[in-house]
Amino acid sequence: xxxxxxxxxGLEKQVKDYKQYQQEQYMKMVxxxxxxxxxxxxxxxxxxxxxxxxxxxxxxxNGFLALGLNLKDAGTATTVCMIGIGALLTGLGxxxxxxxxxxxxxxxxxxxxxxxxxxPALEAKTEGPIYGIAAKIFTIxxxxxxxxxxxxxxxxxxxxxxx
Numbered sequence: 001x002x003x004x005x006x007x008x009x010g011l012e013k014q015v016k017d018y019k020q021y022q023q024e025q026y027m028k029m030v031x032x033x034x035x036x037x038x039x040x041x042x043x044x045x046x047x048x049x050x051x052x053x054x055x056x057x058x059x060x061x062n063g064f065l066a067l068g069l070n071l072k073d074a075g076t077a078t079t080v081c082m083i084g085i086g087a088l089l090t091g092l093g094x095x096x097x098x099x100x101x102x103x104x105x106x107x108x109x110x111x112x113x114x115x116x117x118x119x120p121a122l123e124a125k126t127e128g129p130i131y132g133i134a135a136k137i138f139t140i141x142x143x144x145x146x147x148x149x150x151x152x153x154x155x156x157x158x159x160x161x162x163x
Contacts (some may be wrong), residue, residue, distance in 0.1 A: 042103050049102030053109045057082050079110060086114030
């Protein structure tokens with residue numbers, strides 16, 4: 001009986017070794033057929049598109065400053081406009097096309113945050129206004145907002161007690 005258990009354990013080791021061999025062979029095959037990402041094109045696209053988004057924001061900021069707003073109010077208005085533009089482009093289905101070219105250049109500015117809030121809500125609109133849109137809109141934004149609230153409270157306490 002002990003001999004049969006040892007034989008079984010030996011067979012089990014052979015099966016494990018074979019599965020590991022199969023997995024290694026599969027990973028080699030995946031690496032051989034996987035296309036190489038165009039790193040230079042991606043970096044240039046992200047740089048140009050991120051820069052273009054920032055240029056648009058700067059033009060909007062300059063417009064608000066020309067209308068007589070102070071820098072703080074103009075900055076707030078610009079932020080609201082950029083979030084609105086990002087949400088509008090997402091709602092129209094254009095932001096995904098921009099993101100295909102821009103990559104991280106479209107995700108890092110505040111327009112990317114607007115896209116991350118609106119996109120889950122649009123995907124869930126078939127589930128209804130409450131269980132779909134209202135519930136899913138905070139799928140990504142919820143943790144970000146929660147983290148922001150907690151950190152702002154902590155900074156407020158630190159500021160209050162140290163200053």
